[in-house]
Amino acid sequence: MASNIPDEPTSFIGRRAELRRIDDELTEHRLITLTGPGGVGKTRIAMRAARAAAARFPDGVCWADLWPLHGAGRLVAGVCDAVGLADHTARTPVAVLCEGLARKRLLLVLDSCEHLVDACRDLLADLLTAAPGVRVLVTSRQPLGLVGEWTTEIGPLPCTGDNDALALFTARATAAAPGLRLTAPPHATAAAVICRRLEGIPLALELAGAQLANSSVEQIAERLTSRFDTLDGDGPMRRPPRHRTLRCAIGWSHELCAPLERLLWARLSVFRGTFDEESASAVCAGGPLTSAQVRTTLEALAAKSVLIREGTRYRMLDTLREYGRMWLAELDETTALADRHAAHFASFGRRAERGWLGPEQVGWYGRVAEAHVDLCTALDHLLATDPERAQDLSASIGLFWSCCGHLHEARDYVARALAAHQRPGPARTRALWALGVAVLLQGDLTLAGDLGLQCAHAARAGDDAEAQLQAGYLTGLTHLMAGRPMSAHTVAEQALGPARGTPFDSPGRLRCHLVQLFALTGLGRLTEARAAADALRRGCVQRGEYWTRSYTDYQLSLISLFQGRPKESADHARSMLAAKAGIGDTFGIALGLDLLAAAVAAQGHGAAAARLYGSGQALWRTVGHPQRGTPELRAVREECERRARAAIGDRAYADLFHRAGEERPQAALARILAGEL
Known part of the structure; x- marks a missing residue:
């Protein structure tokens, strides 16, 4: 059993009652939707609930981040990525997903569905019918409205007495200002005022706590009180609803940012996924914000909890991105930033293509994978504004996508770019080639x-x-x-x-x-x-x-097998698998597992061959094809099975084969690469 639940970026506080309730609901219902306003903590609760329930799902927990997806078109592809389906057929992605999960017993988490409610409703109606062993946990600002959906509203943290809101604020305050103690007056009184003013909304408390790096807790309490009094006015609406409270807290944090920090906040809202310093500088520098200042300003926004660090990359929460986009529109820079974003990723694609042949090849596969969402965003923009450039970008990244799990998107984007611009030229020629590779792999x-x-x-x-x-x-x-x-x-x-x-x-x-x-x-x-x-x-x-090297290892493995050198064949097959794993080439990994199984069987190791062959079959299922490759492989596979059965008997072979086939392919590959056959 393996899962891809994201790591929690900070400590988790409170929510015991909610977690107990969700754990019970996951036993009783197949579709649970956690609803509530932005910033209330739905994602963090879903992470905890999914991790607690993981042991009950033999096929693990599959987590799909939907927040980066723009429009319904990429929903199914995103879910396929999350569950490990790198389909190489021409079937519709929905059909692939339903078939791939039909016999699975897993928990699927769809995080941040509010902008894709209709598409999620349609997808889950099909999926829950086709895959009776799948349960789904959704986070959304609104219910999906699907028959059988169980809705659980997530509210703010309690903020009276010895409460979770105060505990969260204290933890974040201590992180921002080490040594600060909020347990005694007057600090304790001011902290309690902040928690009540922010109504226990976790994101608002996070933003307020981060301000303690530069302000005292009393100053923050005073500013918040003044701001709310100004905005509330008199009458029955004096206490604002939660969404207004959060908006007010975000606006207050925005005001406390330096001018360059506010400018970068707005400009960074053009990114849909995670981004690195290089991309942030290329897209967002300009005017009063220099490239050198982008780095220090990124660090300042991370310190203020506007950005979240993920290794060497950053991301912005949806709620904060929405606020940034509002200010980007106020600055009248929306179109200009979309153009710069698209131009940057068009250049990025060309650099990736040029780097394919050299020592940074594996690194480029990783960078293209990390930038996937923003490459799609750039392509969507270019298809509407500059189709010839869209052809160029889709051709540049076509092989990367075709080889590492985005074959449907590679074909779709290249085909759309070719249809949008039919004038002959180098970009069109390259796009024809990229489309040809994609359809061949299908x-x-x-x-x-x-x-x-x-x-x-x-x-x-x-x-x-x-x-x-x-x-x-x-x-x-x-x-x-x-x-x-x-x-x-x-x-x-x-x-x-x-x-x-x-x-x-x-x-x-x-x-x-x-x-x-x-x-x-x-x-x-x-x-x-x-x-x-x-x-x-x-x-x-x-x-x-590495890409060509892995296929020379494939050929050397095959040649060695034909020439009666099975140990040498196995060594080359392992080398191929390691290289293919480095670039995420699922199709190549499946081929390599078949060859390794054949080489092991030829050495008389029937049990290991049965397990390897079963693992290969599991991976072929994620690809969506029966075993493929050049025709000479058919005889190799048949001989592999014959030898393994002869060595250990039909019943033992079938048992080992099927047990290996039930293991998650990623876990099986990690075990095989570690030498555990």
Whole structure:
């Protein structure tokens, strides 16, 4: 059992009664929605409740952050990511999700659904019907309105007597001002006033506590009292409702920020997901805010609890982002910041593509994954304002997305960009190639072949040598998957041309050499294939390149198996798995597990082979395909199973295979990479 519940950023205080109630409700109901205003602590309570209930769910807890998602289009993809489904088929994502969870017993948490209520309602209506073992915990400012939904309202912390609101404020105050004691007058009296004024709303208390780095508790109490008295006026509405209290607390915190802090707060609201200092500086610097000042101002906003640090990255809570966007509009910078955000991520995509061939390749896979939400945001903006640039960005990140779990989005964005701008040019040629790779990985060989021809024609018309190599790679790979290794070898040979240079002159040239290597193995020219693979692998190791290296290990594993060297085959399969895990290539990991199982079976280790093969099958299910790859793998897989069954017997094989297949793929892979077969 494994779960992906986020770590809690700060200590958790109170909420015992709510947690007991939610624990009971998770036993009785399949859909529980925690409702309440922004800042009241729904997410933190859901984290605690999910962690407490995790042992009751054999398939774990899957946590999906919905707060970064803009529009309903990415909802299902986001949930698929959370549950570990990296589908490589052309099915609808909803069908993939329902089928993938149909036999699971897990808890799915959808955090921050208020901006996607209709889409969540539709999705959960299908999912709860298709997957009877799944229970869902939702946080939202409003109920979903779904039949069978159980709603639990989360209120503020108690703020009278010896209370949780005071305990939370004290903890945050002590973090901001170490050594401060709030237990004795006059500090205790002022702290109690603050808690009552802020009505026990956790986010408001967090913001107030952070101010103690620069103010006394008495000053904060006095300012809050003055502010509320000014805003409340007279009459029956003197005590504001909770949403107004929070808005007032946020506004007060905003006023206490320095001018540059307020400016950066507003500009950072353009980011949908987490962001690093480099991106913040590129997008938000300008006018009175210099790039150098962005770093110190980020630190100041984090100290004031406006930003949350997550390693080297930052994020802003939804409620605070909404406030920042309001001020961005007041500054009349909404459009300008959206343009700068999109321009930055277009440049980011190009740099990622240029870095693919070098020693930072694995790092770029990680950075593209971290920036996923904002890359989608940039693409959405460019599709409406600059479709040609959208083509360029979608092509730049297409291979990253196609290889690491975002295949549906890669295909969708590239197809939309191609439809939005049909004038010939380098960006369109590159986008045709990226779309071809995506549809090929989804198994549509006919369309992939057609796109390869279109890409080749456009590359020749534009006299684009690199695009011609990319077209050769796409067409050659299509032939390989269709079982035509001679055609693949010929296409790659023609694309490389007589003046070959070195394989590492460009990404397209390297990929064509890889197609040739695969073709040699498929043709049975194993001695040539081994020599080519050894040379290619040495070059990859020298340059710190992993994607091609992993596929040379794949070929060396296959060749070694064919030549009767199973131990050597297993070593190369393990090397492939480690590289593929580093870049999140689920499809490649599934291939590697099949090869490792075959190599282990060939050494006579039937039990280990059965477990490995079962783990591979579990991963293939997340990909959505039956076992795929070039045709010669079929015989390898059949021989693997035959040998393992012969070694331990049919009943033992079936038992080990099925038990391994029930394990979460990520946990199984971690165990295998640690040498625990």
